[in-house]
């Protein structure tokens with residue numbers, strides 16, 4: 001039961017990945033501490049439940065803090081399972097991660113108040129007053145772990161930025177990332193198609209991002225992990241003036257398309273098979289895509305391939321292997337999985353995550369100026385910053 005008249009040793013605003021971790025680590029390090037978590041949602045870890053499509057991709061073998069993260073979860077009796085470098089709980093159920101964290105918080109007698117939105121924090125004579133509608137709490141140390149602005153349905157509506165600004169902190173430019181991309185053109189016929197290949201992002205004929213993966217067509221453009229990861233490099237599109245980015249997708253990266261088409265033409269000429277452009281394309285890319293490729297190349301699918309000129313072959317090959325997509329804007333905060341930008345790193349001691357401006361004020365998680373690609377990197381950062389802040393607050 002949280003006590004309004006007590007001065008807590010530590011108060012944590014935000015009961016997500018980093019906030020829960022900081023509470024557990026602080027209390028482990030010093031069991032005498034009184035700790036309070038204040039959470040806006042009616043339960044802790046609401047966003048965590050939705051992560052990794054309900055499987056919670058907790059870290060990645062390539063993440064900076066992979067070893068520490070594994071040790072943290074082993075201590076919480078969560079057995080890891082690896083899949084292409086991504087680490088999930090062995091049960092592949094995010095609820096098990098959330099329940100392990102909440103179970104530990106309860107075992108450690110950490111106080112929790114849910115369903116409260118902190119609106120203001122002040123500091124007077126070394127004591128923080130944490131204010132919300134109809135109540136306030138006091139503490140000696142304070143952690144702001146309110147996440148960013150991505151996916152506000154989970155409580156992350158950017159409140160932490162204003163709370164931090166009131167202490168003089170500055171915020172770098174914020175943008176939604178790991179989000180689908182709206183593109184120019186009619187996508188209605190392509191909607192629902194998923195295809196594997198290589199995505200590249202180009203700006204002024206320079207490749208600025210390239211990744212192998214699966215692209216998913218939607219009725220407004222494209223989605224999928226490789227598209228999400230590309231948005232980290234095109235984050236201000238549609239905001240600060242549209243930059244002339246182009247996405248290209250190679251539907252058949254392991255094929256010399258020109259050689260393939262020429263072989264087919266030679267074969268068609270020899271045996272007089274009358275093979276059609278549509279038949280060949282269908283074997284290379286999915287049905288809806290083959291239609292779009294022939295439209296873009298301005299070559300009817302019904303044409304016999306033996307009638308194709310060299311320049312037409314080059315054109316078909318180049319469209320299938322450099323399928324152009326012209327982004328107009330990124331889907332916004334609602335659909336984003338992460339926030340780019342945050343509290344300026346120069347104002348924070350990055351070894352402790354304590355503010356350089358206000359003593360005993362700490363930050364952890366997505367509110368900081370960090371964003372990683374899909375694959376467990378953002379949660380890895382949340383566990384890491386929560387651990388370091390928690391350990392230092394306990395001193």
Ligand SMILES: Cc1cc2nc3c(=O)[nH]c(=O)nc-3n(C[C@H](O)[C@H](O)[C@H](O)COP(=O)(O)OP(=O)(O)OC[C@H]3O[C@@H](n4cnc5c(N)ncnc54)[C@H](O)[C@@H]3O)c2cc1C
Pocket residue numbers: 013014015016017018019038039040041044045046047048050051052053056057058059116117118119145146147148150151154155156157158159160336337338364365366367375376377378379380382
């Ligand atoms: C759909 C989805 C899937 C994702 N999947 C993955 C994945 O598989 N792997 C990965 O690495 N990353 C994933 N991410 C990103 C990852 O979830 C976040 O980066 C991470 O949760 C950030 O941790 P955090 O502690 O900073 O914030 P959060 O976990 O977002 O927690 C912040 C908490 O603060 C609370 N809060 C906010 N304002 C207030 C206030 N004023 N008063 C009180 N409480 C407040 C919020 O309600 C929230 O519970 C995903 C994100 C989304 C949206």
